[in-house]
Amino acid sequence: MPETSPRPLRADALRNRERLLEAAVQAFSRPGPEVTLDAIAREAGVGIGTLYRHFPTREALVEAAYRNELGKLCDAAPDLLDHLPPDRALRGWMSRFIDYLATKRGMADALRLVIASGANPYAQSRDRLLEALGRLLAAGVAAGTIRADVDAGDVLVNLSGISLAAGERAQADRLLDLLMDGLRHHRAG
Amino acid sequence: MPETSPRPLRADALRNRERLLEAAVQAFSRPGPEVTLDAIAREAGVGIGTLYRHFPTREALVEAAYRNELGKLCDAAPDLLDHLPPDRALRGWMSRFIDYLATKRGMADALRLVIASGANPYAQSRDRLLEALGRLLAAGVAAGTIRADVDAGDVLVNLSGISLAAGERAQADRLLDLLMDGLRHHRAG
DNA sequence: GATGGAAGCGGAGGATCCTCCGCTACGTTC
DNA sequence: GAACGTAGCGGAGGATCCTCCGCTTCCATC
DSSP states (O other), X not given: OTTOOSSOOOHHHHHHHHHHHHHHHHHHHSSSSOOOHHXXXXXXXXXXXXXXXXXXXXXXXXXXXXXXXXXXXXXHHHHHHHHSOHHHHHHHHHHHHHHHXXXXXXXHHHXXXXXHOTTOTTOHHHHHHHHHHHHHHHHHHHHTSXXXXXXXXXXXXXXXXXXXXXXXXXXXXXXXXXXXXXXXXXXXX | OTTOOSSOOOHHHHHHHHXXXXXXXXXXXXXXXXXXXXXXXXXXXXXXXXXXXXXSSHHHHHXXXXXXXXXXXXXXXXXXXXXXXXXXXXXXXXXXXXXXXXXXXXXXXXXXXXXXXXXXXXXXXXXXXXXXXXXXXXXXXXHTSBOSSOOHHHHHHHHHHHHHHOOSHHHHHHHHHXXXXXXXXXXXX
């Protein structure tokens, strides 16, 4: 229940939150190597303490900053299913997901924690990802191409593992192919 | 060529290196949550600068500290092959590898970098891991149970990804099973 | 529109990481 | 065994992370 709101945020707090998010999105999209949280707070015109109150960890900030874009990625799943056979839709979506993580520097590390912990109250993106992936898998199962005994959460974790560990894009692709083979409905040869 | 030695280390430098390694092994095996490099240097009785000179990154220190144990793991591969069919030997070895990473707190993170970069001069453990894994895969290929078109490096990266991303041991096991299915020689059903 | 209490703010400060450079002492050469 | 060039040492210090707590500002209530 991440959405319990015992009290609506005070007006100034809400304003600061918005400013922080705006600054974070900007800072994260800049090509520069790393962003210090102090810099984001400064840019947003608030104290560092305020940043940490709203976003207790770097991951929380990253998750919130990318929630929109990540949502778009999830929305793409039904579209893919409309135009492709389920297994190819699944493969395509996973590829996009990896692409997405690769472009966002520092995102993968943050997302590891987001994805890993179901208990994380800041992980509402996780639910959306799970839903999108679950839909793709279910379509494959219905079509008889994908095994029925695989958990979407496991696949999601596997994806984040690939994005974390893979060095170059080509390697990630090979690992995705391997994963797809494992997911396929087949009998031993 | 990680083993080029333009000059044999000076006596005092060698002594310091040994002390650092000893302190690091001890510190890493203590149950405590995290170890500061400063503490290791202090315990070894050398300056922090000396630590960083010998081991420029935390990963380098971790890798060196665990090189022995990791070696034993690699040595176990031939034994497994003697007693089990190749695919089960492979599965067993991968399981042990994950176990090993799980017990060593902070090891997985360090090993990610060690495994990821083939160019890392401190990654001589990587070569041993590759050799052990390659042998297991080759045996499976020879027995006709494992596909011939999979690179050992890719599998190694996949393993480190699993250990990085998987939350609980049971999940890691499920992901290993999935990986095994991908590795098996089979025809689509 | 005054007021009290709590929500929220901000930044000083402790902890850690890592670099840099003046000093020390090793070992080589004669 | 003296002396000298340099490999190696140490730790101060700058950068970042994150916490903690005294001060400020909002807003519910009257």
